[in-house]
Amino acid sequence: xxxxxxxxAHYAVLNREDIDTDQIIPARFLKVTTRDGLxxxxxxxxxxxxxxxxxxxxxxxxxxxxxxQILVAGANFGCGSSxxxxxxxxxxxxxxxxxxxxFGDIFANNAxxxxxxxxxVSPEFLAHLLGTDxxxxxxxxxxxxxxxxxxxxxxxxxxxxxxxxxxxxxxxFEFLMSQSEAIARYEQINGx
Amino acid sequence: MVVPESHDTPAVLYIDLHLIHEVTSPQAFDVxxxxxxxxxxxxxxxxxxxxxxxxxxxxxxxxYAYADTQAESQVNKFAQNCAEFGLEMHAxxxxxxxxxxxxxxxxxxxxxxxxxxxxxxxxxTHGAFGALAFGIGTTEVGYVLATQCLLQRKPRTxxxxxxxxLPRGVTAKDMILAIIRKIGVAGGTGHVIEYTGSAIxxxxxxxxxxxxxxxxxxxxxxxxxxxxxxxxAYLHGRHASPKGHAWDEAVNAWRALCSDGDARYDRSxxxxxxxxxxxxxFGVDPSMGIGISEVVPSHGIPxxxxxxxxxxxxxxRPLKGHPIQVAFVGSCTNSRISDIRAAADILKGxxxxxxxxxxxxxxxxxxxxxxxSLGLHDVIRAAGAEWREPGCSMCIGMNGDIVPPGQYAxxxxxxxxxxxxxxxxxxxxxxxxxxxxxxxxxxxxxxREVLP
Numbered sequence: 001x002x003x004x005x006x007x008x009a010h011y012a013v014l015n016r017e018d019i020d021t022d023q024i025i026p027a028r029f030l031k032v033t034t035r036d037g038l039x040x041x042x043x044x045x046x047x048x049x050x051x052x053x054x055x056x057x058x059x060x061x062x063x064x065x066x067x068x069q070i071l072v073a074g075a076n077f078g079c080g081s082s083x084x085x086x087x088x089x090x091x092x093x094x095x096x097x098x099x100x101x102x103f104g105d106i107f108a109n110n111a112x113x114x115x116x117x118x119x120x121v122s123p124e125f126l127a128h129l130l131g132t133d134x135x136x137x138x139x140x141x142x143x144x145x146x147x148x149x150x151x152x153x154x155x156x157x158x159x160x161x162x163x164x165x166x167x168x169x170x171x172x173f174e175f176l177m178s179q180s181e182a183i184a185r186y187e188q189i190n191g192x
Numbered sequence: 193m194v195v196p197e198s199h200d201t202p203a204v205l206y207i208d209l210h211l212i213h214e215v216t217s218p219q220a221f222d223v224x225x226x227x228x229x230x231x232x233x234x235x236x237x238x239x240x241x242x243x244x245x246x247x248x249x250x251x252x253x254x255x256y257a258y259a260d261t262q263a264e265s266q267v268n269k270f271a272q273n274c275a276e277f278g279l280e281m282h283a284x285x286x287x288x289x290x291x292x293x294x295x296x297x298x299x300x301x302x303x304x305x306x307x308x309x310x311x312x313x314x315x316x317t318h319g320a321f322g323a324l325a326f327g328i329g330t331t332e333v334g335y336v337l338a339t340q341c342l343l344q345r346k347p348r349t350x351x352x353x354x355x356x357x358l359p360r361g362v363t364a365k366d367m368i369l370a371i372i373r374k375i376g377v378a379g380g381t382g383h384v385i386e387y388t389g390s391a392i393x394x395x396x397x398x399x400x401x402x403x404x405x406x407x408x409x410x411x412x413x414x415x416x417x418x419x420x421x422x423x424x425a426y427l428h429g430r431h432a433s434p435k436g437h438a439w440d441e442a443v444n445a446w447r448a449l450c451s452d453g454d455a456r457y458d459r460s461x462x463x464x465x466x467x468x469x470x471x472x473x474f475g476v477d478p479s480m481g482i483g484i485s486e487v488v489p490s491h492g493i494p495x496x497x498x499x500x501x502x503x504x505x506x507x508x509r510p511l512k513g514h515p516i517q518v519a520f521v522g523s524c525t526n527s528r529i530s531d532i533r534a535a536a537d538i539l540k541g542x543x544x545x546x547x548x549x550x551x552x553x554x555x556x557x558x559x560x561x562x563x564x565s566l567g568l569h570d571v572i573r574a575a576g577a578e579w580r581e582p583g584c585s586m587c588i589g590m591n592g593d594i595v596p597p598g599q600y601a602x603x604x605x606x607x608x609x610x611x612x613x614x615x616x617x618x619x620x621x622x623x624x625x626x627x628x629x630x631x632x633x634x635x636x637x638x639x640r641e642v643l644p
Contacts, residue, residue, distance in 0.1 A: 017494045018377055018477055022609040027588045031244055031262040033218035033269045035330075045611050050597070074494075076378040079411060079477075080609060082313040083216065084329035102378055105413050106313060110329035159345065161201050173223075173331075176339045179195065179204050183232075183341055186194040186206055 002115065003169035007096065008138040009069035012059045015130045019073055020080035021107060025089045027081075038085055039092030060093075065134055071098045072129045078107025078118075087111040097139050099146065101126050112162045113172065119146060125154045141167055194341055202343040208306040210336045211292045212239045212279075214270035215590070216311030220334035221273040231277045233340045238301060239274045239281035241267055242291045243590050246284075247553050247580035256284060256581075259592030277337075290556020290582045293317040293524040297401065298558055300430025304419035304446040309336060314524045314606065316407040319416035320400035321423055322449050324384070326413040348458040350383040350412065354391040356466035361640035363534075364399035365526060365604065365623040367391070367463075368406040369471035369481045375461060377479045380412030383459065386451060387417050391465035397426040398530040405525045406606050409478040418450035470639055472511050473608050473621040475499035480608070481621070484512050484638045502610055503618050504598075511620065511636045518601035519550040519577075519631035520613075521624050523587035526604035527555030529562050531624040536568040537644050538628035539575035545634030550577035551593065553585040577631065589614045602630045 029041040046058050054061050060068065071090070077100040078086060087110045090098070097117040108118040117139070121129075129148070136149040141163060147153040165172060186192065197203035210233075217239075224231070231237060244263040246256045258264035267284065274281035282288035288295060293314050296302040304322035309315060311333045318325035332342055352371055358364075372379075385407050392400065400417045407415025417423075424443050427433045434442040469483040476499045482488065489496065490507035500507060505514075521527070521535045532554055544550045552572050554560040560582055563569055569579040586593040587605035589612070595601040597616025604627050605612075608619035622630070625639035632642065 016498070020477070020607075020609050022607065022612050026611055026615070027590050028615075030215050031260070031266050031590060033266055034222070035219045045615060050615065076381070076411070079377055079381075080313065080408075080607065082311060082327035082329055084219075084311075084331060087329075102381060104411065105381055106327050106329060106408075110331065113329065113331040159202075160199060161343070164200070172343060173227075173335060173338070176204070176335050176341055176343065179339070179341065182194050182204065183206070183339060187340075190206075192206065192208070 001169045001171045004141050004166040006140040011070035011072050011137045012065035012068035012134050014059055014073040017074035018076045018079055021078055021083050021086040022080055024086040030085055035088045038089035042089040042093045069094055069096045070137055071095050073100045075101045077103050079104035082106040084110045087114040087116045090116050119156050121154055202345045205342050205344045207309050207336050207340050209301055209308045210237045211296055211310035213292050214241050214266050215243045216330045217333055218269050219330050223334040229338045231337045234278050237279050239279055240289055240292050240295050241284050243584045245583045246591050247583045247585045287557050291524045291584055294555030298556055300427055300433035305449050313408045314405050316415045317401050317405040317524055319414050320404040322419035348383045350380055350385045351457040351460040352385050352387050353389040353462040354465050355389040356391055356464045358465045361643055362468050362470055363623040364402040366468055366471040368403045370468050372410045372479045373481045375410050377477050378411040380410040383412050385412045385415040392417055398528040402525055419446045470626050474505055474511050476502055476610050514636045516602045516630055517599040518595050519627050520586045520601055520603040521627050522553030522585050523605035525606045526624050529559050532563045532568055535624045535628040536571045538642055540571045542575055542632045544576040544631045548631055548634050550631040552577050553580045554582050556582050586613055602627050
């Protein structure tokens with residue numbers, strides 16, 4: 001697994017609350033049996049008109065935001081369905097981090113497994129970002145800081161194990177597999 | 193719990209039951225193959241087909257008509273994966289097949305005290321039995337297949353206490369819609385909800401499942417109800433329930449699985465069931481609901497203007513009387529035998545209004561069979577409604593059962609998100625009673641006006 005390193009990138013703003021995973025990727029795109037190439041369906045019903053043409057008023061369709069690697073969104077981003085296709089689509093589009101005041105539990109959990117960092121910021125910091133039309137931002141997971149190009153900065157919290165394994169590129173799967181003796185012992189003792 | 197949590201690492205949590213389906217598992221099986229792994233506990237893994245499966249009848253050749261080749265190949269891939277890894281799987285049209293959250297309880301797989309996961313957010317349904325049940329992503333489906341374990345931090349706790357008796361015509365669905373309206377779509381985020389109070393105690397298992405099912409719509413990954421005699425009576429004699437002496441031992445152990453009388457929760461809210469009326473949603477998330485006698489709000493809700501514009505709804509007016517074109521009874525929220533019966537009781541001797549398409553989709557083959565043995569399918573068909581094969585159907589629209597763009601559907605499902613029931617679809621969430629009443633009248637209708 002790739003280490004999550006400090007990076008500076010462009011951010012785009014989606015000033016809406018409660019963006020559910022059905023908006024991030026509608027269910028009709030879940031009939032795939034692989035996880036690649038879902039970026040083209042990201043926010044499909046917002047990004048494209050019914051005839052398939054681009055909706056130019058959607059933030060990620062503006063030329064300066066097309067290559068955004070950071071998304072700033074209103075509270076409760078990623079609520080609803082557990083579909084991991086949501087972080088797969090974000091990652092395939094090029095998004096490496098999402099900033100909001102809160103996230104759907106299952107989405108945040110899925111995102112952390114796919115190189116998309118959900119960063120929980122304060123309402124004040126988010127309001128500041130939502131008031132801009134994108135910009136540049138530096139994300140430092142080691143220091144747990146996000147810093148905008150105008151110098152405004154904030155510390156963020158992240159679950160300690162998630163931070164550790166992202167910084168060191170440790171695969172959670174390997175960690176669980178390494179618990180096999182403890183699992184066997186548990187099964188034996190508990191008659192499972 | 194295999195390993196308790198520490199500051200540095202989450203707990204290694206053992207999973208007693210892993211339910212799988214065709215949509216969120218194929219990439220997990222690929223990971224197993226790539227790593228040369230087997231399924232650690234095939235005996236704790238049960239599969240069914242539900243999301244992408246057609247709900248129309250077989251043709252003369254015994255074939256089902258899939259929405260498209262992608263849906264068919266996803267279903268076929270699932271069958272191949274389950275066969276390759278030696279897993280119990282209930283295939284389309286077979287006796288045990290149905291919506292994953294319907295067949296778990298129905299087969300007695302869902303039991304008090306179990307940890308249950310599935311790659312589906314409505315896994316919270318199983319908490320109605322006093323199980324800790326929650327939805328996971330596909331990467332975690334892979335973890336559970338390979339190790340039967342997950343890494344978990346301890347969640348916060350929330351009590352939702354509902355006392356009082358539900359008035360006539362007011363259902364479990366109305367109760368959970370009222371709860372979500374009160375706490376909001378993120379009100380339960382980071383929490384496991386325990387539903388307590390006399391109104392919950394007086395519910396049957398179908399009703400408790402409806403309530404727990406929609407916990408995720410309030411942001412809570414899991415919702416639960418302490419097991420009691422109602423729970424045990426439901427489970428007694430089911431396929432996977434303990435038998436004989438083992439049953440008595442199990443019930444004794446299950447009785448101990450209630451919260452202490454002086455238990456403290458991180459958060460508590462309460463509701464009086466006797467004050468509720470039939471609920472219906474007007475917006476694009478499940479918290480945007482009103483009582484049938486209320487008017488659509490004009491302010492005070494984030495995203496309200498955008499929601500009303502999408503829905504084509506005027507604020508300040510009631511939803512009652514608003515035309516509908518589609519009525520859907522089904523989904524893991526409301527597709528059990530009591531839901532089908534409630535809809536059939538209202539449809540009996542009546543006709544679905546002209547210009548309205550009404551679908552009744554049972555949650556499982558067993559429910560379909562039970563409903564047919566009671567003659568409910570004849571009642572439903574005589575009213576001009578469609579009686580279909582089991583599956584998720586129009587709740588998520590992956591199988592071709594969709595609401596056309598711009599049309600209004602009144603639906604017993606769980607999500608009214610934009611485009612959820614098909615691109616451009618507009619959804620009113622409600623109880624089976626209100627959906628059936630509205631199907632007959634052609635407009636959003638207070639079910640109490642037509643109840644037998």
